[in-house]
Every structure is written in structure tokens, then in C-alpha cells.
Amino acid sequence: MLSEKILATAFTRAVKRGTLTMTTAKGETFTFGDGGLPEAAIRFTDTAAEMALCLNPELKLGELFMDGRLVIEQGDILNLLQLLLQDTHGEFDDLPLHRLRKIRHWLTMRGENDAHRSKRNVAHHYDLDGRLYSLFLDSDKQYSCAYFDHPDASLEEAQAAKKRHIAAKLLVENGHSVLDIGSGWGGMGLYLAQVAGAGSVKGVTLSEEQLEVSRKRAATAGLADRVQFELQDYRATIGSFDRIVSVGMFEHVGLASYDDYFQTCRKLLKDNGVMLLHTIGRSGMPYPVNPWIARYIFPGGHLPVLSEMMPAIERAGLVVTDIEILRLHYAYTLQAWRERFLAQRDEVLKLYDERFCRMWECYLAMSESAFRWQDAVVFQIQLAKRNDVVPLTRDYIAEREAVLKRRETMEFKRSA
Template sequence: MQEINGTGIATMLSEKILAAAFTRAVKHGTLTMRTAEGRDFTFGDDSGPDVAIRFTDAAAQMALCLHPELKLGELFVEGRLVIERGTILDLLQLLLQDIHGELDELPLKRLRRIRNWMMRRAENDAARSKRNVAHHYDLDGRLYALFLDSDRQYSCAYFDHPNVSLEEAQLAKKRHIAAKLMVNRGHSVLDIGSGWGGMGLYLAQVAGAGMVRGITLSEEQLEASRRRAAAAGLLDRVRFELEDYRSTTGSFDRIVSVGMFEHVGPPSYDEYFQTCRSLLKADGVMLLHTIGRSGTPYPTNPWITKYIFPGGHLPVLSEMMPAIERAGLIVTDVEILRLHYAYTLQAWRERFLAHRAEVLKLYDERFCRMWECYLAMSESAFRWQDAVVFQVQLARRNDVVPLTRAYMAEREAALKEAEGMELKRSA
């Protein structure tokens, strides 16, 4: 009888673990797995997506067993988990569409939870925050131009009617936020995490804000924002600064923060909301737009945290609300956008893949795989897991926001009319 050594036992064990896990996960569609030893396994019911994967080495199989959330992305990027039929998004759909939860049904789950909890304790101080932002947002600006809309809105769009384009949905997002902020002419606005400047410029050009101060930790975004403000002739009303929110001083009628809170981290929530309260006037309004989760508190996907957004964390409302209450802020409205970000990410992913050859000229094959994986993982989180977007409206007093939501639709209609007038002026 042929002797089976330790490596052979580990290989057979990994095959059994993966087969058991894929049997539980894949109910609809077809997944074909070829192991490093050349053995084929098929899972599913022959409907839906048809995906074939192949492991190039036995160590890759065991790695996926021990830490699937981290290793799925790593093995795909490294070319050790080869998708021979279908796409990485198709694979994620097969694994997630029927369990509607986390891809973490393999051994050592409790140990990974403990390790991830310990990693969350590191506070994102100013220096760490700037490094984390630079890791993602200070990439070559030409990359973002290839897949974002023309305004470079790098956050969830708002699909307010069917068949809307990405550009229209991103404009609708700015309109929706501006309506909730109730910006009036002459108001001062602080934009925390101002990105490429689109939100701040909209509040000045369309909503009529008297002064907008946008702050960012990205040098690339800062330079682009200042160029845009100059080109629009708004340098007297819109200023962008390289600044951490903890260093901001002044008093503002309105505060807006879009797609920034995900980088704050739970240890800094109290400081964040206390700072916002101190900067907001007594009759002011704040709108916080952030990715979050509708389930229970749980660390962000470790592959995303390691390679894409270091220091990031997706909050649940139960993590945010105590810090809001302790800061003395009042929650005046909460809206939860569900599939809006899935549609946004689908558009980004399709545009990215359409321009993949151009991305390859900027970076390399590994980067292209990494970003395809990032966009696919993010889209799958909003389609088949519990990722959502929270829009939380805050105030210091309970009488500064109208009693009903009717004002939102009225203001959106007025803003849409103002957009048309601004378009005519700039033509």
C-alpha cells in the first residue's frame, strides 16, 4: 500500500473541508473545483452562474480553509486560485447568494474573531489616518478617471428612478444630500472628507452656500479640488485644505461628511462626534453619509482592510448611536440605502474592466486583479451580504428640522431647477 505522508494528508484534508464548505454554500448555480492533485468536484444544481476554479498548489487549498476571507482575494490576485470559467463576481455570487451572510463557515472562526477584535483596538490618530488615506486615494488620478463619473464621486450614488445613468445617479446623490442639509444662501458649510471637491462645489454653485470649507487628507485630491474651484471661479467661496477634522476650528451652519466615516474607526467615534458638535452652530444641521452594516458588529473583511482600505471599519447603528448621544447630538433622520451601492459598484466594475488595458499601462497585472477583486467583493457585500449606506441627519436642537419629510422633496425639486439654470450659465 502506498504510504501517505503528512503533506498528502493535509492535501486530502483540505479537499474534504473545501468540498464540505462548498456543498453548504452553493445551492443554486454550478461550481466546479479542480484541486492541485487534479481531482474534480462539482457543487450546485446546474442553474444560474457556471463557474470553474482551479488550485495551482496544495498550500493554496489549505490557506483558503484556514482563512477564507483573507485568502480568497490573495490567492486570486497571486494567480494560485485560477477562475477558468466565469468571473470573481460570479464566484462570490455562488458562495454568498444563498447564505446571505459572511463567507466564514470554515474552521478557526472564533480565533479569527478574537484576532480581528484585537486589531480593531488600534486608534486611527492623525498620522495613521493620513497614511491610510494616502494608501488608497493618492494613487494615480488617471486611474479614477477611468471608472468614476465625470465629477469623480467616489461614494454611493442615488438611483432615484429606473434606468438612470451613473452620472445622473451621482448628481441625484448630491441633490439628495443638499436637500437634507437644508443649505440656504449665505450658509457656511464644512465638508469633512471632501474628495475631489464635487460635493463642496455643488453646495456653492447650486445650493447657494456662502462659504464652503472642504478638508481632506489626500494630497492628490486636494490639488484636484483646488484646480476645480479655480476653474469654476469659486476661490472666494470654496476653499479646500489638507487638514484632519480634529484640527479644524470655527463654527459652521452645516456639516456634511460623505464616505469618510468608514475610516474613523470605533475607538475614535466619541472624538469624531464631539468634534462635529463643537463645530456645528446651535441651529446647525449635519448630514453623515457612510457605508455601514445592518447586522451585528463585526470586523471589515480582512483582505479589504489589508490591501484596499487600511484602518477601515463598517459600523452598525448600535456602534454609532451611543457616541452620537454622548456628544449631545440629536438624530433627526435616518435613511438606509440598500442596493444603491451595488448598482454604483456594478457601474464602476464594468467601467474598470472596459478600461483594463489602460489600467495595465498605469500599474501591472497584479494591481488589475486586485482592483477587480476589490470592486467585485464590494459589490457582492451590498448584493448578498449586509452592507448598506446610512444617511444620518444630526442637529444640536430638535426644532431646526421640519416636522415632516415633505421639505426634502420640495428642496430636491428646487435644486433640480437650479441645476438647469447653472448648466445654462456655464454653457
């Protein structure tokens, strides 16, 4: 059949190391690779599934796995993705279907990611049952890239190190006012008040689920007078802040809204203020988000390259004072989330169905593979209005991290 020939050609081209075994819907078996590890075996349940994967592999791989029409009989979805991605290095980007998808993506992204659409997109992912995230995140519910500052760091330690690293770069001093754009479940904002000493923190989110949890956490910690969370689009925020932090939110802004985003940040930042933007991005060429991820996980999202961000930063009149690129940190974070998710899969089934479980297993594996074998990275970009508001060298980061770590220990003892 035509579909079998197309798949055989594609898998022969993609799988250089390891072993992939494919069984067609008619029962024919093909093997690809050098016979080594990793190993994965897949089986199609119907011939239409084979053709669907041929015609739109980036969308249909996830859909077929999610629907049980592509069955993984040996290994798991991550093993399959490793075999397909570890040696390709973007060599399929110039295929006609890929070029058409790029064009369609750029045309679509011209539409504004307005406040209504942004809230709807956020609700699609972040307003799921809160118990789901508690099953695989760390105790502080940090849903962004952790910072593994030593090789055997646990997820909890790495997420604490992430907050510490960001707070150090923000140069937060006692009494500073801080705006947290995309405040999640409140952990970053609470840390900046409780440990870093911020005088006031305002967190804005578009997730009603996260807002409720954040407000409860602030009240429980006795910080409701200093840390306030609002259901608010960043473009509607007013005020003037010493520090602005945004962690894991910029991915949802959308390419067409970059000017709005950075101009709004400049307006809200004091003249001697500092901003830290922590966002997933790409180290390669501009490329659309995987269509399966865009449809089922993060609608409206875009992973920027620096060349897409920098013009908007420059037009806003902001100064880039530091850039750090975190490479494999998110792969390690996602590995921990995926392992925890799979360990709690029976509990997830009590909240959702089998299709949802396969969808999230696929999402976590796809995301991990993007950081391990493709060009996904995390950018930490420090911004200011003036070039003299941060120290001349980066020594201050480690120095402040050491101070913050001592404060964390003292805070832990007080709350114990």
C-alpha cells in the first residue's frame, strides 16, 4: 500500500540509532534502525490511521496515540519520539507540508491575541481540575522550568532554586513593589514577599482556578495585606512597579502581541526598575508550535526565537541587561513531571478518562523530547529602562542566591 511505502521511507530516513518495529493494520512487520537501543514497537489498528500519519504527521501522531489507533507495544511514547527526533536535526523542515504549515501559522498569528481570546486559551489548560496538577507538580505547584543547580537536585530543590535564581536577578530590596505577570498558583509572588522582602506584590492571572488557590495561600501565609492576586489581563494593569517578573506566561502572548506586551511592561516599570522575563523559546529558526500541542494543550501559544523578541523590546525602549539560556533544565523538569504523572495515572483516571490520560502522557513526552532532541530552550531576559540599574558583573547573582538560601532556612524554621 502507498501509506506503508511512505511510512517505511520516512522511518528509514529518521531512525538512525536504536530500533523501531512497525506493524501495519494488515499485520506486516517492518524494522528500522541499527538494531540497538532505545527500542520501540508500534502497531496501527486501521489503514486509515496509517494514511493519516503520512499526510499530517505532527498533528496525527499525537491524535492517533491519544485515540488508541497507534498502539505502542514495546517501550513508550518517549522512546518512539527519541527514535524519530534524536538524529533528524530539523532536516524535514523544508518538506512541502511543513512549508505550507509555516505560511498558515504566520497568517493565523496576525490575528490579535486579545483579552477575551487570551482568557479562553488560558482556561483551556489552567482551569482543569486543580487536583490534577497536585498529582505531579512539586509542593509549591511551580508549573514552569526548574533550575537544577546541582546534578542530584530533587524537583522540589530545583524549583526552589528557580525562584531563588529569579529573585536574585530581580535585585529585590525590602519595600520594593513587584508585579507578577502570569502569577500561576502564587508561589513566585509569595516567595518574593516572604523571602526576598518585597513590600508589596501584585499577581495577575487569567485563570480562575489559580486565582482562588493563590488568594487562599496568601491568606494562610498571613501575607494577604502585602500579596494580592487579581483576575486581570496584563494590559489592563495600572500602577508603577520597582520590579516586574513574568514566568512561563510569555509563551501565551502570541507573536502579534509582542509590541503590546513590552510596551505595557515599560509603562508599568519605574525608571530605575528591573524586569525578569522567563519564557520557553527556540534556539533555532522561527517555527510554528507543534499543531497537536496547539490544538489540544496550548491554543494560541508561540515559542519565540530571540530575533522575534528583540525588535519588540527595542521598539518599547527597554534595555537588555542580561540573557541566560537554560538548555536541558526543562527536559529534567518534564522528566520528573512525566514520571510522577505516570506513577499517579490511576488517580488521574478518577478525574478524567483514558483518552485524557494518553493525551497528557503524550503532551509531557512531546515537551520533554523538544528540550532533549530539538531546539526548545528557556530564555531568562533581564530588562530595564536604563543601563546603570544593575551591577557591572554577574557576581551579584550568586551572592544574592546565597543570602536568599539562608533566609529560606530561617523561614522554614519559623514555620516548622
